Amino acid sequence: MAEMPVLQGKGISMKFGEALVLDSVDVAFHPGKVYGVVGENGAGKSTLMRILSGFLQPISGEIYVDGKQTVLNPYKAKELGIVLVPQELNLVEPLRVYENIFLGDEPTGRFLIDKKKMIQEASEIIKNLDVDIDPMELVERLSTGKKQMVEIMKALSRSVEILIMDEPTASLSEDETQKLFETVKKLKTSGITVIFVSHRLKEIVQIADELVVLRDGKKVYQGALSDFSETQIAEMMVGRKMDEIYPEKVGWEEKNVLEVRDLNSADGKIRDVSFTLKNGEVLGFYGLVGAGRTELMQTIIGVRKLSSGEIFVDGKPAIIRSVKEAMKNGIVYLPEERKLAGLILNFEVFKNTSLMTLDKISKIVTKPKVEVERFEFYRKSFDIRVRGPYQITHTLSGGNQQKLVLSKLVETGAKIFIMDEPTRGVDINSRYQIYKIISELASKKMASFIVVSSDLPEIIGLCNRVIVMRNGTIVGEAVGEEVEETNLIYMALGVSESQEKFKE
Amino acid sequence: MHLRDVISKYGILFALIVLILVAGILSPAFLKIQNIINIFWQISYIGIIAIGMTFIMIGGGIDLSVGSFMALMGALAIQTVNALGDTVGSVILSILITIAVGALLGAGSGFLVAKGRIPPFVVTLGAMAIYRSLVLNFANGGVYMSRSTKYSSIGMMRILELPVPMIVFLIYVIIASIILERTKFGRYVYAIGANETAALYSAINVDKIRIATYVIGGISVSISAILISSMMGSVSSSSTGNGFELDAIAAAVIGGTSLSGGKGKIVGTFLGALVLGVINNMLVMLNVAVYLQGLVKGLIIISAVFLQNVRRSE
Structure with a gap:
């Protein structure tokens, strides 16, 4: 049959x-x-x-x-x-x-x-x-x-x-x-x-x-x-009940922690971008692949050269020409490609946690004991599943690797986190945990987040406000009720705009 | 741990022990204390350079210029002492000058690699030709002779019966080990060699660290140049340092340093240099034709890398 x-x-x-x-x-x-x-x-x-x-x-x-x-x-x-x-x-x-x-x-x-x-x-x-x-x-x-x-x-x-x-x-x-x-x-x-x-x-x-x-x-x-x-x-x-994948959205305070004014990148990939990030906000950046979201973030953290524009952190102008200067201004970036840019894969896991903060821990000679302690702290609080602090990073699953990157960033004590595709290739459980970490830090006003994602449900599930980019510039913004699928896709594609032109 | 893991992790040590046993059986004179000291002495010149090379290679680079670089630094040291006169002060001054110039030239190579984005193979291949040509030119193809007996005495000096080059080498191994494995700088060297992009995104000043590895390379070359030129009392513009780059890279590679960066240890390089020294010594004692010694060395290098690959493909 x-x-x-x-x-x-x-x-x-x-x-x-x-x-x-x-x-x-x-x-x-x-x-x-x-x-x-x-x-x-x-x-x-x-x-x-x-x-x-x-x-x-x-x-x-x-x-x-x-x-x-x-x-x-x-x-x-x-x-x-x-x-x-x-x-x-x-x-x-x-x-x-x-x-x-x-x-x-x-x-x-x-x-x-x-x-x-x-x-x-x-x-x-x-x-x-x-x-x-x-x-x-x-x-x-x-x-x-x-x-x-x-x-x-x-x-x-x-x-x-x-x-x-x-x-x-x-x-x-x-x-x-x-x-x-x-x-x-x-x-x-x-x-x-x-x-x-x-x-x-x-x-x-x-x-x-x-x-x-x-x-x-x-x-x-x-x-x-x-x-x-x-x-x-x-x-x-x-194998267990999951009431909600996304934690409850949190509000923000009317205080700009980051303001970007008329930013242009030297290579012309970013044109006239202005936006603000409020205290405790989880701000989404949506757009099609190639819309320039990653390039914008790279310009903000100083990896890409800017030709004009200003960046204000907590209302004060900031000059950022390198990741180090971004870090000094309390801005850290989680790169899109974890294996390529997020981690040193052949390092023991604890060395990745402390990679950005060795200056805090030691003057010249490293202190592995302290580093391991720091790692153990995140291992517990972020539920990083490893056999031990000396396990080599590349043997970890995608989700655990991503939590490791996050531990490295949080360890810097930064106030502004730019997360580029934070859950790409990450399993549901870790995904949920990462969302929880974001929402917890944001709701306690300990940090503000920019989430760049091509995953619409993720953007919609996490963010109260979403900025949409196309061709290297900002083409729209959605707040509250407006944060829904068709609206964002139309803005990203530029469909509504062309329809309006058509009507004329 | 599986047997294969043990072999690949301590493989170099096993190889060394086997070599020593074989040599000891074939020729009892091999195990005499004086011969062992001689081996250490002979490898110290290459060994010191190989340590600098290890920093550069772990950082993702390579330096092909070290041979002619060494000849140039040796010549510089000798000419400086000759110009300053045969006093302790002038010997010390010329040593300091040589080390400073070596560091500077290393920084130059590093700068071209890091900021100029020129592949290290190309930069240092160019430097190799330039340095050799300079050495040959100033001596007109001949020899730089030291007129200072004080300078020439350093290389042959012994402390507690041990030759100075050997002592310098052993101390250098310890210091380099600490720098590479116990300091922030060392950690960053591994990081930029393993994944430059990730290092960049982790707020590490990749260019600065990379240049620093070449500075260490230059200092190592200078130290080796001072030891060898003072021992010989001269530098031959055409032959001093010939082939050193290959031996230095070989010592590092045999010791487990990866040609693609991010991996390696000073102890490994030290053992790698010892393996080369023991082989050379053994071949001489066994009256193997000089011309065939390269063949043995070549086979050993290839097998060492082969064994490392076996481990990686698991």
């Missing part, structure tokens, strides 16, 4: 060292359906995906493709049309977009690579996805979001039967995400199975037909998505 699954795993278990990361998981995927796979970081999602696409061999369990038991390896998987778009980008940066799309699978003429055909086919794929990418562009010049799209195109250029995407939307803008979803729907109607891993439950609800929930390496649910709400799914993932 039931159709045969195109891909099935039975009793899949996997160990890394001593840790059991997958515990006899049974999953089945049918053709022409979209599967949403959810679970906290460390639940085993990525491991399961890598096993299902042949990049990892499970320690026990069987995999069936079209009903036949198969031992998968990357080549076999490719042959069978199983394609994985991994979480980490795997592009060759100095090559062009079309070269990356066809890397390892170049169409050839008699002897040489058929360049014309490659470019033509690449343009076709790009057109189908309806994104603004030049196939001749060098990949290194693309934004992270666009790189992610190239990675997806690379998968689509192969003959795909089963498309597995691990967190494909993590760095995509809302617009790009919607375009990706259009493509997924097209694939689905042509009978392709799409397996979609995401932290964003809203996306899962939007796109998936079936839901797979993993928790601590075990499958806790597979079945119809039916009418599960985001909260219900989150509860399945976490």
